[in-house]
Amino acid sequence: MRLPSLRHLLDTATGTLRRFPLVLITSAGAAVAIMAETRQHRIPVVLGLGISLLFAIATIAERRGWNMGKSVAANLLGIGLLLLYFFLLPTGDLELPDVIRFALFALSAHLFCAFGPFVGRGYGDGFWKYNQTLFLRSLTAALFSLTLYAGLGLAVLAAEKLLGFEPYKNVYLDLFCLIAGVFNTWFFLAGVPRDVGALAGETDYPKGLKIFSQYVLIPLVAIYALILYLYSAKILLSWSWPIGWTSMPVFVFSVAGILAFLLLYPIRQREGERWVATYARWFFYLLLPLTSLPVLALWRRIGDYGITEERYLGLALAIWLALLAIGMIATRQRSIRAIPISLCIVAALATYGPWSATTLSIDSQTARLEQLLSNNGLLKNGKILPTVSAPYPADEDDIRELLWFLQERDGLEGVQQWFGSEANTMTTEQMKWKLGVADPSEYEHLGKPYASVPRPVWKMLVLQTPITEARPIDVVGFAFYVRLQTTEKSEWQTPVGVVAFDSQSGIVSLITAAGDTVKLNVAERALQLADVVKSGTLPPDDGHNSSRYEKGQGAAGRIATIEFDDSTAVLDNQQPSAQLVAVESSAGKHAIRCTLRELRARISPDGRQVWIESIDADVVVR
Numbered sequence: 318m319r320l321p322s323l324r325h326l327l328d329t330a331t332g333t334l335r336r337f338p339l340v341l342i343t344s345a346g347a348a349v350a351i352m353a354e355t356r357q358h359r360i361p362v363v364l365g366l367g368i369s370l371l372f373a374i375a376t377i378a379e380r381r382g383w384n385m386g387k388s389v390a391a392n393l394l395g396i397g398l399l400l401l402y403f404f405l406l407p408t409g410d411l412e413l414p415d416v417i418r419f420a421l422f423a424l425s426a427h428l429f430c431a432f433g434p435f436v437g438r439g440y441g442d443g444f445w446k447y448n449q450t451l452f453l454r455s456l457t458a459a460l461f462s463l464t465l466y467a468g469l470g471l472a473v474l475a476a477e478k479l480l481g482f483e484p485y486k487n488v489y490l491d492l493f494c495l496i497a498g499v500f501n502t503w504f505f506l507a508g509v510p511r512d513v514g515a516l517a518g519e520t521d522y523p524k525g526l527k528i529f530s531q532y533v534l535i536p537l538v539a540i541y542a543l544i545l546y547l548y549s550a551k552i553l554l555s556w557s558w559p560i561g562w563t564s565m566p567v568f569v570f571s572v573a574g575i576l577a578f579l580l581l582y583p584i585r586q587r588e589g590e591r592w593v594a595t596y597a598r599w600f601f602y603l604l605l606p607l608t609s610l611p612v613l614a615l616w617r618r619i620g621d622y623g624i625t626e627e628r629y630l631g632l633a634l635a636i637w638l639a640l641l642a643i644g645m646i647a648t649r650q651r652s653i654r655a656i657p658i659s660l661c662i663v664a665a666l667a668t669y670g671p672w673s674a675t676t677l678s679i680d681s682q683t684a685r686l687e688q689l690l691s692n693n694g695l696l697k698n699g700k701i702l703p704t705v706s707a708p709y710p711a712d713e714d715d716i717r718e719l720l721w722f723l724q725e726r727d728g729l730e731g732v733q734q735w736f737g738s739e740a741n742t743m744t745t746e747q748m749k750w751k752l753g754v755a756d757p758s759e760y761e762h763l764g765k766p767y768a769s770v771p772r773p774v775w776k777m778l779v780l781q782t783p784i785t786e787a788r789p790i791d792v793v794g795f796a797f798y799v800r801l802q803t804t805e806k807s808e809w810q811t812p813v814g815v816v817a818f819d820s821q822s823g824i825v826s827l828i829t830a831a832g833d834t835v836k837l838n839v840a841e842r843a844l845q846l847a848d849v850v851k852s853g854t855l856p857p858d859d860g861h862n863s864s865r866y867e868k869g870q871g872a873a874g875r876i877a878t879i880e881f882d883d884s885t886a887v888l889d890n891q892q893p894s895a896q897l898v899a900v901e902s903s904a905g906k907h908a909i910r911c912t913l914r915e916l917r918a919r920i921s922p923d924g925r926q927v928w929i930e931s932i933d934a935d936v937v938v939r
């Protein structure tokens with residue numbers, strides 16, 4: 318095998334420059350912009366996006382044989398879109414929504430590269446072979462680039478150690494940018510097929526792809542399918558909702574399965590490869606039911622906490638997978654072009670517009686904030702009321718976080734109108750101050766005393782059991798045990814049903830597979846414990862009593878220590894109120910008992926509201 322001559326390499330590089338001049342210019346420009354450490358983050362972002370977009374336009378023009386006029390017009394359109402995106406980006410640092418939009422645009426542009434030359438009647442031939450060539454060429458380019466970077470990086474290090482050469486600060490970053498932005502792109506473009514239509518007649522298939530799919534991807538698909546279907550059976554039997562984390566394994570299963578389907582597509586009808594056709598036929602039947610898991614899990618999270626970009630994208634991906642599976646099941650041909658085309662459309666639609674991820678997130682979280690302010694008497698008929706007292710403690714953090722969420726996305730327009738004529742001049746910190754949710758440091762920053770907004774003193778109730786004593790758990794008449802240990806809304810699965818805890822309402826509930834619900838109120842029990850301490854009927858927790866009870870001396874054994882409103886009392890097993898550490902409720906044949914180990918709760922001055930900060934308890938159910 319003869320090595321290519323220097324003349325051949327120069328001719329290939331020159332030919333590549335003539336084929337893709339704008340692609341190479343934007344790629345090199347992005348590298349230089351990063352190396353220059355400019356404060357304008359928009360420049361490398363837009364140039365980086367332009368690499369894929371202008372490459373797709375160039376390959377489409379080449380495939381369709383456009384003349385110079387059409388090619389120039391198409392490239393001007395692409396450059397115009399990039400300029401529009403440039404001015405839509407913020408001039409300062411990129412926030413999370415900007416990063417998400419860029420990722421979606423980059424995904425759309427890469428997918429456009431995959432199917433662009435094959436859109437329209439008569440242009441579908443050679444689609445798989447073309448993308449296989451691009452895929453393998455990108456891997457080869459990455460390997461060559463990493464090898465070159467490692468070699469040159471070690472050369473710089475050797476010159477520094479052996480010759481006393483002092484490299485400048487960012488030499489390794491600049492070296493990486495040059496190799497990635499110039500060499501890697503140039504090398505990749507040199508291997509892009511010219512005659513795309515001729516690829517349709519090629520029948521050779523890389524054996525490595527078959528081995529990778531058969532012995533790596535498909536076993537992974539089988540493992541994930543088994544786990545997910547067992548989990549589906551589990552939640553069906555317990556009649557419970559899928560947990561939020563379910564989305565991740567479903568998406569991994571989908572990516573691995575679709576990738577295997579795409580890699581094996583050309584040999585699905587070959588003799589001796591019947592298993593490929595079987596896999597291609599049954600994979601989408603397996604996928605369709607599983608798409609309901611992330612849909613249900615995310616739908617419940619959205620119902621509880623509203624839409625965010627992450628939940629929006631997860632739900633959009635799950636719905637796309639479901640529609641893709643239905644389409645592949647319904648059609649015999651199973652055109653693989655539909656996969657990148659449909660995903661490209663979904664990703665592009667999620668970037669901007671009234672249906673985009675950020676717009677719907679802003680609308681949803683604004684509605685949540687409006688509801689919270691209304692519930693706390695701070696908003697009525699679309700206008701902020703004078704703050705009489707700070708919001709409910711559980712809501713205070715939520716209000717503060719929602720204001721920050723909306724500020725990060727420039728989504729405070731809907732909130733500002735609630736403040737009337739002064740809205741246009743108000744900062745987010747001033748909004749927090751007026752609503753009574755600002756931190757003390759923010760009050761000082763505004764030059765206002767922290768007490769400017771009256772803040773009622775919510776009294777702390779703390780119940781603790783002795784950690785030195787092992788406490789037996791009474792399980793007579795009950796079937797299953799759960800250790801409830803949390804600071805927020807949580808759920809635990811049991812064969813009887815779901816044990817759920819809501820920190821805001823203080824309710825512990827058992828939701829059975831048949832749909833029956835048994836509830837017990839820990840918040841109400843916290844009020845009863847506070848009343849017992851205030852009544853003065855319990856012995857105070859002085860050093861003598863505390864030591865005696867912890868060591869188990871005397872007839873009385875200490876059950877718990879209760880602190881409330883600067884008073885501390887001891888609860889022992891000889892007192893009638895000892896039963897207060899356990900809460901029990903039943904409905905028909907089902908029952909739930911919660912025995913407190915530790916409870917931390919805040920109680921409002923009027924004694925009507927309770928906020929459970931944390932709970933540690935033994936829960937038994939039947």
